[in-house]
Amino acid sequence: MAFSPTIPVTVLTGYLGAGKTTLLNRILSENHGRRYAVIVNEFGEIGIDNDLIVDADEEVFEMNNGCICCTVRGDLIRIIEGLMKRRGAFDAIVIETTGLADPAPVAQTFFVDDDVRARASLDAIVTVVDARHILLRLEDSHEAEEQIAFADVILLNKTDLVDAGGLAQVRRRIRSINAQATLHETQNCVFPLEAVLERGAFDLDRILEIEPNFLSEDDHEHDDAITSVSLRSEAPIRPELFMPWLRTLTAAQGQDILRLKGVLAFPGEEQRYVVQGVHMLLDGNHQREWKPEEPRTSRLVFIGRNLDPAALQAGFDDCAARAA
Amino acid sequence: MLVAEAEPALIDRYGRHVALDAAPTALLWLDTTAAVTLGDGSVHWIGDDADPEAVPVHAGAILAACRHPDGAAIVTGGDDGRVCRVSPAGEVAELGAFSRKWVEHLAASPASGLLVAGVGKEAICWTKGTSAPSHRYAVGSTIGGLALDAKGKRLAIAHYNGATLLYGTNPNSGRVALAWTGSHLACTLQPEGRFLLTALQETGLHGWRLADLRDIRMGGYSAKTRSFSWDRKGKWLATSGDAAAILWPFEGKDGPMGKPPLLRAERKGAVVTQLAFHSKDDVLAVGYADGVVALARLADEHTLLLDTEGASITVLAWNDAGTRLGWGGEDGRIGLLAMDARA
Numbered sequence: 001m002a003f004s005p006t007i008p009v010t011v012l013t014g015y016l017g018a019g020k021t022t023l024l025n026r027i028l029s030e031n032h033g034r035r036y037a038v039i040v041n042e043f044g045e046i047g048i049d050n051d052l053i054v055d056a057d058e059e060v061f062e063m064n065n066g067c068i069c070c071t072v073r074g075d076l077i078r079i080i081e082g083l084m085k086r087r088g089a090f091d092a093i094v095i096e097t098t099g100l101a102d103p104a105p106v107a108q109t110f111f112v113d114d115d116v117r118a119r120a121s122l123d124a125i126v127t128v129v130d131a132r133h134i135l136l137r138l139e140d141s142h143e144a145e146e147q148i149a150f151a152d153v154i155l156l157n158k159t160d161l162v163d164a165g166g167l168a169q170v171r172r173r174i175r176s177i178n179a180q181a182t183l184h185e186t187q188n189c190v191f192p193l194e195a196v197l198e199r200g201a202f203d204l205d206r207i208l209e210i211e212p213n214f215l216s217e218d219d220h221e222h223d224d225a226i227t228s229v230s231l232r233s234e235a236p237i238r239p240e241l242f243m244p245w246l247r248t249l250t251a252a253q254g255q256d257i258l259r260l261k262g263v264l265a266f267p268g269e270e271q272r273y274v275v276q277g278v279h280m281l282l283d284g285n286h287q288r289e290w291k292p293e294e295p296r297t298s299r300l301v302f303i304g305r306n307l308d309p310a311a312l313q314a315g316f317d318d319c320a321a322r323a324a
Numbered sequence: 325m326l327v328a329e330a331e332p333a334l335i336d337r338y339g340r341h342v343a344l345d346a347a348p349t350a351l352l353w354l355d356t357t358a359a360v361t362l363g364d365g366s367v368h369w370i371g372d373d374a375d376p377e378a379v380p381v382h383a384g385a386i387l388a389a390c391r392h393p394d395g396a397a398i399v400t401g402g403d404d405g406r407v408c409r410v411s412p413a414g415e416v417a418e419l420g421a422f423s424r425k426w427v428e429h430l431a432a433s434p435a436s437g438l439l440v441a442g443v444g445k446e447a448i449c450w451t452k453g454t455s456a457p458s459h460r461y462a463v464g465s466t467i468g469g470l471a472l473d474a475k476g477k478r479l480a481i482a483h484y485n486g487a488t489l490l491y492g493t494n495p496n497s498g499r500v501a502l503a504w505t506g507s508h509l510a511c512t513l514q515p516e517g518r519f520l521l522t523a524l525q526e527t528g529l530h531g532w533r534l535a536d537l538r539d540i541r542m543g544g545y546s547a548k549t550r551s552f553s554w555d556r557k558g559k560w561l562a563t564s565g566d567a568a569a570i571l572w573p574f575e576g577k578d579g580p581m582g583k584p585p586l587l588r589a590e591r592k593g594a595v596v597t598q599l600a601f602h603s604k605d606d607v608l609a610v611g612y613a614d615g616v617v618a619l620a621r622l623a624d625e626h627t628l629l630l631d632t633e634g635a636s637i638t639v640l641a642w643n644d645a646g647t648r649l650g651w652g653g654e655d656g657r658i659g660l661l662a663m664d665a666r667a
Contacts, residue, residue: 051384051404055424057444057466061484061507063526074484074507074525075466082403082426085347085363085385113525114547 006121007084008198009093011106013147014128015137016099019157022189023128023196024096028053032193037083037090039076041098052090054079058098060105063112070112070280071105077113084119092198093120100143103150104258104278111281124199127151127181128189131170132161138173148174149226149258149303151181153196160187179228180261180301226258229309231300235320236267242319246275246282249315254280256307262300265290267321275300334619334630339661342376344368348652350389352398353643357412358650359398360639360658361386367400367410370660379414382406388430393437393452393476401427407441407448409455420448420457429467433476438492440479442467447481449492459495463488469510473517474558482511482522489520489534504530504539512552512561519579523549527565533579540581542572547595551640553608555601560586560622562608564596569610569620589620589627598640598651605646611637615653631659 014020027036037052057075076095083093097106103125110122127147130137137144148154154174159167167185174183184191242264250257260277271286290296300316335341346364353359358370365382367389382402389400397411405422407430409415422443429442437452445466451458465484472479472492479492486504490497507525514520519540521531527548531540545565553562560571561580568590572580589596589610598611606622615634620627635655642649647664 054403054426059465059484061525062505072525077507077525078428078466082385082387082428085349085387086403087347087363089384 006117006119007087007091007093008123009080009095009110009120010123010197011103011125012094012096012128013101013103013106013125013150014099014155015130015133015141015144015147017133018099018128018130019155019189020096020099020128023155024094026189027094027193027197030193034092034197035090036197037093039079039093039095041096041101054083056095058101070108072109072112073105076106076109077116080116080120092123094197100141102143102146104146107150107259107278108281111278111283124152124196125150126153126155126196128155128157129170129174131156131159131167131185134170135173145177145226146258148177148181151178153199154178154181154183155189155191155196156183156185157189158187159185177226177228178303179230180303226303226305227307229302229307229312231302231313231316233298233316233320234295235322236265236296237298237316237319238321239264239266239273243284245315245319246277249312250277250280250282253304253306257302257304259303260301262298263287264298264300265296331629333632334628335617335659335661338663339630339659342370342658342660344376344652344656344658346656347654348639348656348658349386350400351639351641351650351652351658352389352391353641353648353650354391354395354398354412355645356643356648358648358658358660359389359410359412360650360652361389361398361400362656365402365404367398369412369414370658372662377414379410379416381408381410381416387426387428388441390430390432390439391434393432393434393439395434399430399432399439401430401441401443403427405443417455419450419455422448429470431470431472431479433472433474435474436472436476436493438472438476438479440470440472440492442470442481445483447479447492449479449495451493461488461490461497468508469522471511471513471520473513474515475517478513478517480511480513480520482508484508487511487520487522487532500534500537502532502537506530509548510550510552512554514561514574514579515554515558518577519574521552521561523552523563523565529563531579533577533581535577538581540579542580542585545570551596551598551600553599553601555606555608555622556603560601562588562599562601564599567591567593567595569596569599569608571608571622586622588622588625589618591616591618598637600640600642600649602642603644603646609640609642609649609651611640611651613637615657617651617659630661 059075063070262275264273274287275284346362350361360368363385367379368376370376384403403426405425407420409417432439439450441448447461469482481488487502489500508522511522527545528543547565549565551564568587571586594612594614600609608620611617613636617631635653640651649661652658
């Protein structure tokens with residue numbers, strides 16, 4: 001069968017008023033040479049006429065697959081299938097979610113539905129954050145926290161509306177939730193679009209740059225706060241131990257694990273193995289060959305609630321191949 | 325018996341290929357003329373030995389199509405929100421326009437003259453002979469599929485968490501709500517209206533025996549079921565979504581309850597995507613995700629290879645007389661086979 005590459009999908013999240021619509025209008029109006037199909041939640045807000053803009057219904061439903069936290073966006077499955085009938089009319093898809101949306105069903109849609117997976121792949125979740133209001137939002141809204149937790153790219157917007165001390169505090173708070181997302185600071189969503197769109201493979205390489213256990217205990221603000229745990233191993237990871245461990249872990253703690261990502265070196269394998277997950281759903285694949293100069297370090301990042309860094313590191317270490 | 329790919333494909337001797345520029349979304353026959361609707365919004369009429377004649381109809385893709393109840397044209401629904409009647413002469417008449425919506429489902433009955441379109445959360449109806457919508461039914465969530473019985477009166481609407489059953493010719497029809505958790509996609513009514521079957525997002529079918537609303541579960545599929553075909557007597561329902569065509573028995577009042585399905589035209593490594601029963605004989609045309617098309621006999625598991633590997637088969641249909649079979653793959657390769665040439 002003819003090979004056809006999957007269409008990259010960017011998911012745009014962010015609390016009400018953070019600046020998502022400004023960003024969307026830029027994506028639709030700027031002359032960047034790419035054609036985007038855009039799935040929006042409120043058509044009226046977009047000031048541009050384009051037959052590749054589609055209204056979403058945000059229809060979330062539970063999968064009947066025995067996975068209790070597995071919800072997906074039925075409308076996205078339908079819309080993406082419909083768009084694929086016009087293959088060639090666009091290069092990539094951007095999905096806007098409502099300010100109050102939990103990003104999990106959107107992300108899970110790309111793990112669960114075989115037909116969607118065959119045609120489209122999640123490129124990045126981009127979260128627009130309002131620098132002035134985010135600390136208050138985080139006090140009263142789980143969604144605001146989860147939108148940051150799920151992000152691969154965070155646009156810290158309206159930085160001109162806070163002073164230097166306030167900005168530092170916001171940065172620190174964002175990093176305590178999600179240590180590994182790429183963070184851009186902007187004033188009116190003014191920054192190069194290529195920093196956001198079609199990033200490729202969830203920016204997986206970035207997790208190699210993060211120091212393990214970036215967080216100290218002081219960063220925990222309250223008991224159910226979302227945190228990141230970053231693990232590493234210099235010794236190669238044995239897949240026959242790692243896969244069952246990860247499956248057992250996500251089955252038991254999947255509700256608390258919002259996202260996980262990893263780049264793994266298996267013994268004697270020339271290919272990097274990448275793994276990613278949302279709640280209980282996991283997806284893994286050989287990505288590319290290790291470069292000659294690249295240290296074969298395995299890394300794994302968890303973002304979620306009630307994560308125990310010591311227990312996770314111990315479990316990860318048990319999957320490592322010991323020197324004979 | 326497995327479909328043998330070593331034998332020569334029948335299309336090379338009794339048919340021909342036509343290359344179109346976009347993915348086919350429906351293939352319909354009017355006598356011996358095929359209408360192929362495409363993802364680029366056009367309809368291509370292809371007569372015997374004639375070049376395809378393109379008719380531009382929709383901006384964007386044609387998402388659904390069916391024959392017009394009067395049998396003289398087809399009806400198309402597009403992602404531009406329009407419903408159009410398109411004749412073989414190339415005349416296009418707009419039957420309805422639903423701004424900023426997609427028209428994803430169409431069903432029509434020559435028996436009752438009813439035409440129904442699924443547009444978002446509404447089923448829009450045109451009663452016999454009308455060229456503008458006559459009434460509509462709203463359901464709680466987006467429509468996943470529409471089906472009419474053989475008389476064209478019973479209308480089934482599949483949606484999230486179940487289906488709704490009503491009389492489509494009656495604007496004030498009462499409703500039967502059929503509940504089952506999950507997202508229900510395509511649906512089909514047994515021709516006599518005794519059973520309703522829906523395809524589930526998680527794969528497999530859910531069924532209801534309508535006499536007593538008893539639930540029926542039909543599982544074991546590896547992919548979503550997207551194609552249904554009833555044999556001419558309403559005895560067998562052929563379904564796509566696995567490496568073989570899966571045929572459920574519907575004789576008797578219990579239907580498939582407690583009975584195993586019949587498997588036909590199995591192939592290794594390719595899922596059945598489309599199937600169509602012949603109108604007069606016990607044979608079933610089967611299209612697969614790898615472009616192969618085969619003909620299976622119900623009686624003895626014998627199969628014939630009709631077309632070789634290509635892109636996934638998305639459309640497949642016989643004409644009424646059973647003398648023509650047409651199919652199409654995602655890459656725009658259309659196969660047209662003349663069965664009366666085999667004398």
